[in-house]
Structure formats: C-alpha cells, structure tokens
Amino acid sequence: xxxxxxxxxxxxxxxxxxxxxxRFTDLFVKRxxxxxxxxxxxxxxxxxxAARLGTHVAGAPDAxxxxxxxxxxxxxxxxxxxxxxxxxxxxxxxxxxxVLPQTIAQLSALASKx
Amino acid sequence: MTALxxxxxxxxxxxxxxxxxxxxxxxxxxxxxxxxAGSKLNVVLLESGGMNFDPAIQxxxxxAETGVRYAPLDAGRLRQLGGGTNHWGGWCxxxxxIDFEARDWVPHSGWxxxxxxxxxxxxxxxALVEAGPWIYDQKGDxxxxxxxxxxxxxxxxxxxxxxxxxxxxxxxxxxQFGNRYxxxxxxxxxxKPLLHxxxxxxxxxxxxxxVEQLDAATLTGKHFxxxxxxxxxxxxxxxxxxxxxxxxxxxxxxxxxxxxxxGRFFADNPIPRDVATVVNFAGPLAPFxxxxxxxxxxxxMRATFAPTAQFCRSARVGGSLSTIEQPAExxxxxxxAVITTALxxxxxxxxxxxxxxxxxxxLMPDPERRVTLSGEKDALGLPRLKLNMRIxxxxxxxxxxxxxxxxxxxxxxxxxxxxxxCHTREDWMTRMDWGHHHLGTTRMSADPKQGVVDADLLVHGxxxxxxxxxxxxxxxxxxxxxxxxxxxTLRLGDHLKKVMA
Numbered sequence: 001x002x003x004x005x006x007x008x009x010x011x012x013x014x015x016x017x018x019x020x021x022x023r024f025t026d027l028f029v030k031r032x033x034x035x036x037x038x039x040x041x042x043x044x045x046x047x048x049x050a051a052r053l054g055t056h057v058a059g060a061p062d063a064x065x066x067x068x069x070x071x072x073x074x075x076x077x078x079x080x081x082x083x084x085x086x087x088x089x090x091x092x093x094x095x096x097x098x099v100l101p102q103t104i105a106q107l108s109a110l111a112s113k114x
Numbered sequence: 115m116t117a118l119x120x121x122x123x124x125x126x127x128x129x130x131x132x133x134x135x136x137x138x139x140x141x142x143x144x145x146x147x148x149x150x151a152g153s154k155l156n157v158v159l160l161e162s163g164g165m166n167f168d169p170a171i172q173x174x175x176x177x178a179e180t181g182v183r184y185a186p187l188d189a190g191r192l193r194q195l196g197g198g199t200n201h202w203g204g205w206c207x208x209x210x211x212i213d214f215e216a217r218d219w220v221p222h223s224g225w226x227x228x229x230x231x232x233x234x235x236x237x238x239x240x241a242l243v244e245a246g247p248w249i250y251d252q253k254g255d256x257x258x259x260x261x262x263x264x265x266x267x268x269x270x271x272x273x274x275x276x277x278x279x280x281x282x283x284x285x286x287x288x289x290q291f292g293n294r295y296x297x298x299x300x301x302x303x304x305x306k307p308l309l310h311x312x313x314x315x316x317x318x319x320x321x322x323x324x325v326e327q328l329d330a331a332t333l334t335g336k337h338f339x340x341x342x343x344x345x346x347x348x349x350x351x352x353x354x355x356x357x358x359x360x361x362x363x364x365x366x367x368x369x370x371x372x373x374x375x376x377g378r379f380f381a382d383n384p385i386p387r388d389v390a391t392v393v394n395f396a397g398p399l400a401p402f403x404x405x406x407x408x409x410x411x412x413x414x415m416r417a418t419f420a421p422t423a424q425f426c427r428s429a430r431v432g433g434s435l436s437t438i439e440q441p442a443e444x445x446x447x448x449x450x451a452v453i454t455t456a457l458x459x460x461x462x463x464x465x466x467x468x469x470x471x472x473x474x475x476x477l478m479p480d481p482e483r484r485v486t487l488s489g490e491k492d493a494l495g496l497p498r499l500k501l502n503m504r505i506x507x508x509x510x511x512x513x514x515x516x517x518x519x520x521x522x523x524x525x526x527x528x529x530x531x532x533x534x535x536c537h538t539r540e541d542w543m544t545r546m547d548w549g550h551h552h553l554g555t556t557r558m559s560a561d562p563k564q565g566v567v568d569a570d571l572l573v574h575g576x577x578x579x580x581x582x583x584x585x586x587x588x589x590x591x592x593x594x595x596x597x598x599x600x601x602x603t604l605r606l607g608d609h610l611k612k613v614m615a
Contacts, residue, residue, distance in 0.1 A: 049454050049457075056447055079458050095451065097533040098448070098451040100455060
C-alpha cells in the first residue's frame with residue numbers, strides 16, 4: 001500500500017473518531033438537550049455542575065419565574081460582569097451555606113429545573 | 115533576695131501590716147506587684163496556691179452551673195502562682211479603639227476610658243507577656259511578607275490582622291507569670307509574696323467605705339490577718355465575685371454590690387471550631403494563616419481576619435477574630451459551588467484549597483449571664499459559686515453577618531469563596547469551645563448604677579478597694595484579654611503610686 005494512502009486512511013479515521021466524540025460525548029463541548037431557557041443557560045460553562053449546585057437553592061421560584069428574573073438582570077454574555085457587580089453591591093445569596101453572587105445562584109437553580 | 119513565704123509556716127494569729135494587699139497572684143496581681151517593685155510602698159501579695167498545681171487547692175474553685183454547657187468552674191482557671199498563665203496559649207492582640215466605645219447596637223457598651231488611655235501601658239505589658247517587639251497590625255503584613263502575601267480583601271469589612279504570641283524566655287511555652295517572675299518578686303525588698311494564703315473575708319470598717327482587714331487562712335488550719343491601707347482584688351473575673359459577695363457581714367448584699375451588679379454580665383469569648391470553610395482559588399494560603407510563624411528575631415505571629423470599625427458600625431456586629439484552622443475536604447456540593455463560581459468569574463481554580471475557619475467572638479453584654487453564691491461551701495467555709503451561662507442567638511447571627519462579608523470580599527477580589535457552616539443553635543453548640551476568659555463581672559463604669567468599679571478601678575462607694583483584671587471589662591472585645599488586662603493593671607499601678615504617696 002502506498003504511503004500516501006496509509007496517511008489518508010489514518011487521517012480519515014481520526015476525523016471520524018473526532019466527529020463521533022464531538023457528536024456523542026461532552027469531550028469537546030458540553031451538549032445539553034434544548035430548553036426554553038438556553039439563552040440564559042448558555043452562560044454557564046458547565047451546566048451540569050451548576051444544576052447540581054442549583055438543587056440546593058432554597059425557595060427558588062419555578063423555572064419560568066426564575067428565567068424572567070434572570071432575563072431582566074442578565075445581558076447575553078455578561079454573567080461574569082454581572083456577578084462581579086452583584087458582589088460589589090453586596091447582592092449575595094447563601095446556597096447550602098456557600099456565599100454566592102445572586103445571579104450565579106439563580107442561574108444554577110434554573111439549570112436544576114430543566 | 116527574700117523568699118516566697120509559705121503562709122502555712124506563719125504562726126496562727128499573725129497580723130501583717132502593709133500599705134497594699136494584692137489578693138491573687140495571677141497575671142494581674144503579679145504585674146501590679148512588679149509595677150510597684152522598688153517603690154516606697156510595702157506590698158503583700160496573697161496567692162491561694164503554691165508554685166505547682168495542687169488538686170486540693172484547685173478544688174476550692176469548683177461550683178455549680180445552669181444554662182448553656184460551659185467549662186466546669188474548676189477548669190479554665192488555675193489556683194497557683196501565675197494563675198491562668200500556667201496554661202494559657204499565649205495569644206496576644208491589643209483591643210481595638212472601637213472595643214472601648216459606646217456602640218448603640220451593643221447594649222451596656224462603653225468603657226469610661228479609651229484605648230488611648232491604655233496605649234502608654236502597652237509597651238510594658240508587651241514586655242511582661244514576652245510577645246516580642248510591637249508589630250501587630252502596624253507591620254504584620256510587611257514583617258511576614260517573606261512567607262507569602264495576605265489575601266487581597268481590599269475595600270471590604272474585614273482585613274488581615276495579626277496575633278503575636280507570648281514565649282517565656284528560655285522556654286518553648288508562653289510566659290507563665292509565676293515561674294518567670296518569682297525571682298523578680300523575691301528580689302523586690304518592698305514585696306512580700308505569700309503562697310498558700312487564702313483570703314476568706316474582706317472586713318470593712320464601721321463606715322462601710324474602707325477595708326480594714328483581710329481574714330486569711332491556709333488549708334492546714336492556720337489563720338492570720340492582713341491590715342492594709344489599700345487592697346487590690348486580683349483573683350480573676352469569677353473568684354473576685356465570690357470574695358465580694360461572701361464578705362457580707364457589714365454590707366448585706368456584699369461589697370460593691372449596692373446596685374446588684376457584682377457577678378452580673380459575666381462573659382467569655384466563645385471559640386467555636388469550623389464555623390466556616392474558606393476556599394482559596396489559587397491553592398495553598400500563605401503559611402501564616404494556618405500556623406504560628408517564627409520571624410527571624412524570634413517573634414511569633416499568626417494572621418487572623420478581623421472586622422474593621424467601619425464594618426462593625428454599618429453591619430452592627432461585635433468583635434470577632436477568625437483564624438484558619440486546618441485544610442478541609444469539600445463535599446460534592448462544595449466542589450460544584452467552587453467550579454460553577456470560578457468558571458463564571460473566569461478564575462482558574464483547578465488548584466483550589468479549602469480550609470476550616472475557627473473564631474473568637476465578642477458576646478453581647480447580658481446581665482442575666484451571672485455568677486452568684488450557692489449554698490455549698492468550700493474547705494475554708496466560703497460559699498461556692500453558681501454560674502448561669504447564656505449565649506444569645508443574636509450573638510451567632512451577628513457573627514454570620516461578618517462571615518457573609520468575608521465571603522463577599524473573597525468573591526470581590528476573585529481570591530476565593532466561603533461557606534457558612536453554622537445555621538442552627540445546635541450547629542453552633544456542637545462546635546463550641548471557650549477561651550476561658552472570665553470577663554465583665556465587676557464591670558467598669560463612671561456611673562455606680564452601671565458598674566462596680568470606676569475608671570480608676572476603685573470600687574464605687576469604697577475608699578481603698580480596687581479590682582484588677584478582665585472582670586472589670588464592661589464590654590469584651592474578641593482580643594484575648596491577658597495583654598490588655600496587664601496594661602490596664604499597670605495603669606492601676608501608676609494610679610496607686612499617686613494616691614498612696
């Protein structure tokens with residue numbers, strides 16, 4: 001077999017494996033089923049971790065109400081900036097004892113509800 | 115050099131005439147005696163114990179308790195020369211200026227003196243406790259910089275503050291005043307230190323304003339009398355109460371107790387463990403947060419988190435000193451909290467380290483937290499004591515406000531995060547320990563209706579009876595009391611030199 005053919009075959013196989021990993025695993029990009037709140041949840045780098053945390057948010061309203069609150073407070077791509085501003089203003093919440101920026105707590109609660 | 119006199123060798127019926135009798139040979143009594151060494155005043159120092167621990171003598175401290183679980187009354191105190199310094203941890207920190215202020219959110223607060231009044235006495239007190247040069251918050255950050263950086267907590271309610279530690283010369287232990295200063299006491303020609311000398315009554319003259327004599331006894335059955343011009347009661351915040359209340363042959367409610375204040379407002383510094391978990395995103399904290407550090411000159415220091423005066427005012431919290439205890443393991447929720455928050459803030463936290471945080475808290479003054487006489491009597495016939503110990507939920511909630519602020523500051527500086535571990539009374543009480551700082555029972559106030567002693571530590575209504583020690587603190591601070599009570603006692607020494615001249 002020609003060397004060029006072997007290289008092409010290995011490259012094709014590698015591409016196929018990578019495509020499979022991309023499509024069927026979280027190895028490169030976390031993939032979640034679509035929800036009505038993806039415009040908000042997309043701001044969480046690791047939604048699964050946040051959802052685990054969110055189960056501990058006490059007294060959180062239902063997802064629709066949470067989403068409404070968050071859409072009023074959170075511009076696209078602004079979670080970090082919003083969290084910093086909240087902390088500076090003293091708007092923190094306790095989640096299982098952890099002192100968190102309010103929006104991170106609420107967004108985690110939303111992630112836990114979808 | 116004279117010797118320490120064993121009162122058991124005195125003939126019964128001995129009468130000792132002296133200018134000043136100091137009752138109690140703990141840090142206050144010894145500091146006061148040393149401050150008068152070489153003066154023209156003759157001083158008798160009466161210590162109930164000897165040089166070493168003696169269970170029979172110690173048992174005279176035992177008493178009853180009600181209320182919140184607290185250390186037994188014969189624990190946390192030591193009836194021997196040097197008193198509590200024979201088992202102290204050596205933690206030293208000067209009280210803050212705000213500790214002396216009347217704070218409208220701290221009932222019954224406000225000293226009749228300010229920190230400025232005490233400042234001239236801190237250098238001598240620092241020398242007596244042997245805590246090294248005065249560094250504390252003035253130079254703590256700089257002098258410890260070789261070991262690492264303090265956490266960036268800029269612009270918030272808490273800051274990194276510094277303890278220094280007593281270390282007895284030539285020893286690894288904190289300064290035990292009895293061992294350390296016995297030779298100084300022996301060398302002073304005007305000081306007569308008596309061991310095994312228990313004062314059993316303070317006898318007033320008919321005018322009720324002057325102490326005329328002290329009845330004293332030994333456990334071996336010897337009885338003798340001291341006739342002093344002036345008396346300083348320095349037996350500690352609990353035992354002082356017993357002598358004042360039990361000396362009730364002339365004043366039926368006890369000496370200095372005309373306004374029913376003696377024994378009220380008892381306090382200690384709660385030091386519950388693991389009240390919070392601190393996570394440092396960058397990894398291990400600088401070593402001075404979690405362990406004592408030896409500076410090149412031998413000074414021992416450790417960092418703690420203290421609230422600023424401004425934060426105390428705005429958040430209406432009391433004093434507290436929160437100290438890293440040991441590394442902690444995060445549970446699954448903790449890990450998700452750290453991952454989620456760090457990712458949202460754009461902070462690298464793959465090496466994050468968690469630590470448990472302990473604290474010392476200033477309790478709010480409470481008149482019902484109280485020491486009274488019980489019906490039991492000790493080996494010398496003195497009534498034993500009963501303590502009604504209380505701690506308010508508000509003391510806990512105030513401290514948690516401080517923790518919330520520390521958590522906020524860690525987030526604001528992107529340095530880390532904090533978990534508050536105590537939310538119920540049970541959470542607190544299962545973690546509870548005590549500093550064994552006996553405070554407040556003979557509180558200081560310019561107003562006789564608010565305090566037992568005045569700003570000079572003279573018992574209200576009396577002409578020649580003073581009280582030394584942390585029992586005179588009207589509010590308590592979170593700083594460990596020894597350095598501060600020694601400074602206050604040295605001030606009393608200067609006062610006595612003037613009034614007794």
